[in-house]
Amino acid sequence: MVKARRLGLVLGDQLSFDLASLQALDPAQDVILLAEVAEETAYVPHHPQKIALIFSAMRHFAQALGERGWRVCYVKLEDAGNSGSIVGELRRCCERLDVREVHLTECGEWRLQQALADSGLPLVWHEDRRFVCSRAEFAAWAKGKRQLRMEFFYREMRRRCGLLMNGDGTPVGGAWNFDADNRKALPRHCRAPLTARFGQDAITREVLQLVDRRFSHHYGALAAFDYPVTHAQAEQLWQHFLDFALPAFGDYQDAMASGEPYLFHARISAALNIGLLDVRRLCADVESAYWAGRVPLNAAEGFIRQLIGWREYVRGIYWLQMPDYATRNAFGNTRALPEFYWTGQTRMNCMRQAIGQTLELAYAHHIQRLMVTGNFALLAGIAPQQVCDWYLAVYMDAFDWVELPNTLGMVMHADGGYLGSKPYCASGQYIKRMSDYCGDCAYKVGESTGESACPFNALYWHFLMRHRDQLRGNQRLGMVYRNLERMPEARQQALWQRGEQLLARLDAGEML
Ligand code: FAD
Ligand code: DLZ
Ligand code: SF4
Numbered sequence: 001m002v003k004a005r006r007l008g009l010v011l012g013d014q015l016s017f018d019l020a021s022l023q024a025l026d027p028a029q030d031v032i033l034l035a036e037v038a039e040e041t042a043y044v045p046h047h048p049q050k051i052a053l054i055f056s057a058m059r060h061f062a063q064a065l066g067e068r069g070w071r072v073c074y075v076k077l078e079d080a081g082n083s084g085s086i087v088g089e090l091r092r093c094c095e096r097l098d099v100r101e102v103h104l105t106e107c108g109e110w111r112l113q114q115a116l117a118d119s120g121l122p123l124v125w126h127e128d129r130r131f132v133c134s135r136a137e138f139a140a141w142a143k144g145k146r147q148l149r150m151e152f153f154y155r156e157m158r159r160r161c162g163l164l165m166n167g168d169g170t171p172v173g174g175a176w177n178f179d180a181d182n183r184k185a186l187p188r189h190c191r192a193p194l195t196a197r198f199g200q201d202a203i204t205r206e207v208l209q210l211v212d213r214r215f216s217h218h219y220g221a222l223a224a225f226d227y228p229v230t231h232a233q234a235e236q237l238w239q240h241f242l243d244f245a246l247p248a249f250g251d252y253q254d255a256m257a258s259g260e261p262y263l264f265h266a267r268i269s270a271a272l273n274i275g276l277l278d279v280r281r282l283c284a285d286v287e288s289a290y291w292a293g294r295v296p297l298n299a300a301e302g303f304i305r306q307l308i309g310w311r312e313y314v315r316g317i318y319w320l321q322m323p324d325y326a327t328r329n330a331f332g333n334t335r336a337l338p339e340f341y342w343t344g345q346t347r348m349n350c351m352r353q354a355i356g357q358t359l360e361l362a363y364a365h366h367i368q369r370l371m372v373t374g375n376f377a378l379l380a381g382i383a384p385q386q387v388c389d390w391y392l393a394v395y396m397d398a399f400d401w402v403e404l405p406n407t408l409g410m411v412m413h414a415d416g417g418y419l420g421s422k423p424y425c426a427s428g429q430y431i432k433r434m435s436d437y438c439g440d441c442a443y444k445v446g447e448s449t450g451e452s453a454c455p456f457n458a459l460y461w462h463f464l465m466r467h468r469d470q471l472r473g474n475q476r477l478g479m480v481y482r483n484l485e486r487m488p489e490a491r492q493q494a495l496w497q498r499g500e501q502l503l504a505r506l507d508a509g510e511m512l
Contacts, residue, residue: 006030007097009090009104011112012040012054013399015061016275017068017231020126021103027069031097034062035075035089037082043111044393047220047362048211049227050270053396056207056229057274063203064230073097077210086112087119094121106135108273109400110322131315132157132279132308138316147418148317151177154309161280163287163304164297172290177305178250178298185434186255192263193244196237198228219342220359220394227270227396234268234276241266242289250298254367256350256435261357265365266303269397279307314405317419326404329384330416331467337386338506341373346512348455349441350431351376362396367434369395374411375426379459380506381466384414422476425463428454449498455512462499465492 008025010032016022022032036058041051055077062074075082075089083089090102102121106128107113116123127134133141141156142148155176158165164172200208204225212222228234245264252264271277283304290300318325340346344355354368364373369391377387388407392398409419428445432438438445438454447453448461464471464484471477484492505512 005098005100007090007093007099007102008032009086009102010034010061011086011105011107012036012058013108013274014105014128015057016130016278017064018129018278019105019275020129021105021124024103024124024126027071030103031071031073031093032062032065033073033075033090033093034058035082035086036077037075037086037089038077038084040086040112041077041215044389045218046215046398047359047394047396048215048218048222049220049225049362050396050398051215051218052204052207052211052222052225053227053229053270054274055210056204057276059203059207060230077214085115087115087121090116090119090121108402110318110326111400114323130275130279131312132161133312133316135316135319138312139320142316142320147421148313149421150309150313150419153313153316154305157308157312158304161283161308163283163308164290164301173297173301176301178301181298182250182253182302183434184251184255186252186257186260186263186436188436190252192257192260195262195267196240198226198233198236200225204229218393220362224360228276231276234271237271238266238268238277238282238285241268242285242294246286246289246299246303247295248299250296250300250302253302254434256353256365256367256372256431256437258353258436258440261361261363261365263365267363273397273399273402279311283307311402314409314419315401317405317409318401321415321418325408325415326385326388328408328415330414331381331412331470333381333383333412333414335381335383335503335506337377337382337390338380338512339509340511341390347442348376348512349443350435350437353437358394362394364395369406370411370424371426371430371434374407375424375430376456376459378412378423378425379456379463380503381463382412384408384412387412417474422474423471425460426456427460428456431456449494453498455502458495458498459502461492461495462503465496465499 006025008021008030010019036055062072065072073093083092094102100122101124103124103126105126141153158171166172208222208225228237245266248264255263257263268277272279286300286303289295290297341355344352344359346352350372354364354372358364388404391407392400392403405419409415411424413423432445443454444452445454448457464480472481502512
């Protein structure tokens with residue numbers, strides 16, 4: 001390899017040609033390093049499909065960089081001498097090539113950013129411009145605010161990006177948010193469109209063999225791997241969504257249905273998070289589809305809000321609050337994560353469906369993550385760090401900057417309400433309304449006490465009773481607490497007892 005004075009490090013979730021660090025370098029003189037390392041495969045037991053995605057996409061990206069004239073140093077997981085860590089590989093490469101400067105883009109994870117910053121290597125950091133809002137801009141927006149609210153941040157982003165805005169600075173359609181239209185259950189005979197499929201080339205096949213050999217002991221199956229691993233494939237997935245699913249995205253955004261893992265969701269999060277898609281382009285395409293009359297406003301606005309609202313908001317919170325954020329536990333939960341999160345073996349049909357498809361596909365859509373597996377963890381008082389580790393391990397799109405605030409903040413309310421104004425706690429009635437799961441369940445959603453009663457029901461009231469002091473003053477829970485207080489004492493006792501019994505079963509390691 002020719003001696004280089006400058007080296008660029010590209011991480012497995014930074015596979016974008018317009019990455020700031022790449023733009024600072026010169027293909028004629030500088031070298032790019034990509035490294036598959038054991039440490040990144042092991043900080044949680046990642047779903048095998050996630051490891052396969054990262055490795056295959058990294059190898060394809062390295063090849064594409066080579067075709068664009070870059071000199072690439074690519075270290076494979078089983079290459080002789082692989083030190084097993086990003087810092088170790090960077091050090092080895094720097095020594096071999098006599099490197100003067102290492103250019104790199106902000107990491108997605110505090111852990112790795114810290115390890116690199118402590119390495120003593122001559123690093124030149126670049127901002128991650130793949131996000132609309134920089135870390136500094138978010139910090140400026142949040143300054144002085146005791147609690148943050150996504151809705152206000154989102155309005156700022158809409159104004160800044162000029163998306164779905166009238167010339168006079170008001171939002172198109174006269175409102176910022178059409179969520180009230182986006183809560184329909186799926187009609188009985190309605191089916192979601194078929195999802196785009198991707199063949200496996202030689203690179204992906206080799207990676208799948210490697211992952212099967214090295215990581216089949218991790219939870220999750222490799223067999224159904226069908227994710228885009230190149231920019232072209234990601235584009236194909238995106239166009240498919242625009243044409244077939246986006247028009248109904250808003251209406252059925254919160255719906256859940258058996259045998260329909262994707263419904264009208266885009267399934268693009270993994271491709272987007274690793275750099276195969278660009279958020280500004282996606283939003284522009286959605287806006288154009290609205291202006292062209294191809295999609296209704298509730299779908300276009302709802303989708304854009306997920307991207308420039310929620311996605312940017314959680315990233316901002318992550319970098320503002322880390323590393324302390326990861327240790328928050330406002331409810332003082334200590335219960336261990338039940339084993340059935342890793343196996344899917346539970347009699348609760350909603351949980352079995354959500355966990356089952358997660359193990360098979362490394363995917364569940366937002367409402368399954370929030371209102372099924374997340375809701376159960378919240379109601380059952382599971383230790384937030386264990387819940388976070390689970391979400392970080394099992395989803396294809398999981399990276400700390402996005403997973404942690406969603407899990408610890410939105411689902412577990414463990415940050416005391418910094419990210420969201422109220423816990424998303426719900427009884428089985430919510431799941432019944434938004435899905436067809438309850439019809440095929442061993443439990444009865446209409447019952448709250450007794451052996452066959454839906455566990456979500458008693459656990460919901462138990463959660464509200466045990467955290468009464470913390471939550472009673474929350475305006476958005478006022479009605480719920482008034483209902484609780486109007487409940488006859490004997491009914492409250494029975495719900496409490498049933499909740500205690502369910503929690504004791506979890507503590508005994510029993511399956512529910
Ligand atoms: P769609 O429903 O089609 O939405 C479109 C896009 O909007 C997504 O691809 C995603 O980029 C963005 N988006 C939507 N909601 C959010 C959100 N709350 N936060 C950030 N981006 C959002 N998303 C991740 O990308 N990685 C994670 O590790 C992750 N962990 C989550 C953990 C929990 C407990 C919860 C409740 C949500 C989590 N999300 C995470 C957000 C969301 O569930 C996924 O982005 C979404 O399910 C991905 O599927 P999709 O591409 O089909 O999304
Ligand atoms: C998730 C992941 C995995 C499994 N493996 C690698 C790897 O071998 N090399 C690499 O550069 N990145 C990998 N990644 C993504 C990193 O974990 C990710 O870049 C950090 O978590 C920072 O976001
Ligand atoms: Fe889930 Fe309860 Fe419905 Fe069963 S009855 S599917 S446990 S909500």
